[in-house]
Each structure stands twice: as structure tokens, then as C-alpha cells.
Amino acid sequence: MxxxxxxxxxxxxxxxxxxxxxxxxxxxxxTVDDTISQNLNALVTPATSSPFDPASTSSRTPRPVHRRPIDGxxxxxxxxxxxxxxxxxxxxxxxxxxxxxxxxxPDDPGHLLRETEDLKARERLVDERLDPYSARYFPRExxxxxxxxxxxxxxxxxxxxxxxxxxxxxxxxxxxxxxxxxxxxxxxxxxxxxx
Known part of the structure; x- marks a missing residue:
């Protein structure tokens, strides 16, 4: 496992x-979820239910081996x-x-930087007629x-x-x-x- x-x-x-x-x-x-098929296959003990039958090789069996039910x-x-x-x-x-x-x-290293940027943004004069992008401000997260x-x-x-x-x-x-x-x-x- x-x-x-x-x-x-x-x-x-x-x-x-x-x-x-x-x-x-x-x-x-x-380790677990991405390899779930391999983990489940590892739970199957081969040849526990019946011994090998040589006649089984003469015909194809449509049932895939990897979908065998596993012991409860x-x-x-x-x-x-x-x-x-x-x-x-x-x-x-x-x-x-x-x-x-x-x-x-309280230990956020960017707290002072954000406070400073917010203060500068509030004090900034915005004249959207001269610069339509001057009101743009994206505060740091x-x-x-x-x-x-x-x-x-x-x-x-x-x-x-x-x-x-x-x-x-x-x-x-x-x-x-x-x-x-x-x-x-x-x-x-x-x-x-x-x-």
C-alpha cells in the first residue's frame, strides 16, 4: 500500500x-489519489480464486483483468x-x-508598504480630462x-x-x-x- x-x-x-x-x-x-488505480490493483492477490487453466488461452475474454472486484x-x-x-x-x-x-x-511584512501606497493614492490629485488613467489604483493584496x-x-x-x-x-x-x-x-x- x-x-x-x-x-x-x-x-x-x-x-x-x-x-x-x-x-x-x-x-x-x-501518493494516493493520482495513483488510485495502481493502489487498488495492488490490493488484488493474483490467482487466489482459481488456478491457471491452460484452456483459457484458446479464447479471448472480454472482461478486463484490472476491473476485478477486490476483497471487501x-x-x-x-x-x-x-x-x-x-x-x-x-x-x-x-x-x-x-x-x-x-x-x-500582525506580522504581515507588506502592511506598512500597503498603508503608504494607500495614503499616496488618497493624496493624489486626479484630473481625468488630462489623463483618463490617473484615477487608476490597484491596492496590493x-x-x-x-x-x-x-x-x-x-x-x-x-x-x-x-x-x-x-x-x-x-x-x-x-x-x-x-x-x-x-x-x-x-x-x-x-x-x-x-x-
Missing amino acids: SRTPDQPALTPQLCFNTTALRDFLRVSRG TACKQFKDHVLFPSWQARSDVLNYCAGVATSPD ARTEALAMLIRNERMVESIIRSRTWSLVGERCDNGGATYEKALDAWRRGESQDR
Whole structure:
């Protein structure tokens, strides 16, 4: 089975270091979700159901081998120990960083620069007859605003990836018709009861 990357320490520095944040999300997705077919194929134990039959080579079988259903126990272990923990680690990081993005940021290095630019923009004389572009002013974005936009985008990506992964898991394992949100919530409740 795949080994998911360890969740980084949840600090505001992680959130504002967009390279480290995106790297964790990318590696986590690449380890589990992007390679879901390979991960599921690894759960199938070859030749457990029936021994090799030499007569089987005389005709073509239309059923693809890689779509064989997987043992329910192996599926459950994969979901409980690899898939859902990976999703939960990414959710924890995204939720924490969303909280950081909505909190005041006293350590913002660009705060003084933005204040200075805003003051200059307010004091500027604008004569649109002489220069129609003189009223143009684009204030710099605070790093919390940039982080909030990044988190929104990553949550949309996460939703798309989880939906695709869950549909592929559903083809090979029994999902009971549950959506990935319901299955993840059920796993969270089960995990919290075990502690």
C-alpha cells in the first residue's frame, strides 16, 4: 500500500509559505489519489480464486483483468488506513490555513508598504480630462487575502479529486452507494469512537 506523507506541523508559517503548502497537498494527492488505480490493483492477490487453466488461452475474454472486484476486507483496510487518513490530513491543513486566512495578521511584512501606497493614492490629485488613467489604483493584496483565495482554489481541486477517486474506488470496492463526504464522515465518527 502507499505510504502517505506525514502531515506538517500546523503553523501560520506553513500557510503563508505557499510553496510548502502546495508541495504537501501535491505529494499527498500524488501518493494516493493520482495513483488510485495502481493502489487498488495492488490490493488484488493474483490467482487466489482459481488456478491457471491452460484452456483459457484458446479464447479471448472480454472482461478486463484490472476491473476485478477486490476483497471487501482489503478495500476496508485501504480506505481506513490509507485513503481516509490522507484526505483527513489534507482537510486538517486546509481548515487550519482557512482559519489563518480569516484571522488578523500582525506580522504581515507588506502592511506598512500597503498603508503608504494607500495614503499616496488618497493624496493624489486626479484630473481625468488630462489623463483618463490617473484615477487608476490597484491596492496590493494582503497576504491573508491571497491565502484565502489559494485555500478556496485548493478546496475546489480537492473536491474534484476526491469525487474522481471515490468513483474509481466504487468500481472496485463496495461503497454502499455513499458519497465520499458521507463515507469520510462515517470514518471520522468511527475513528473518534475508537479513541
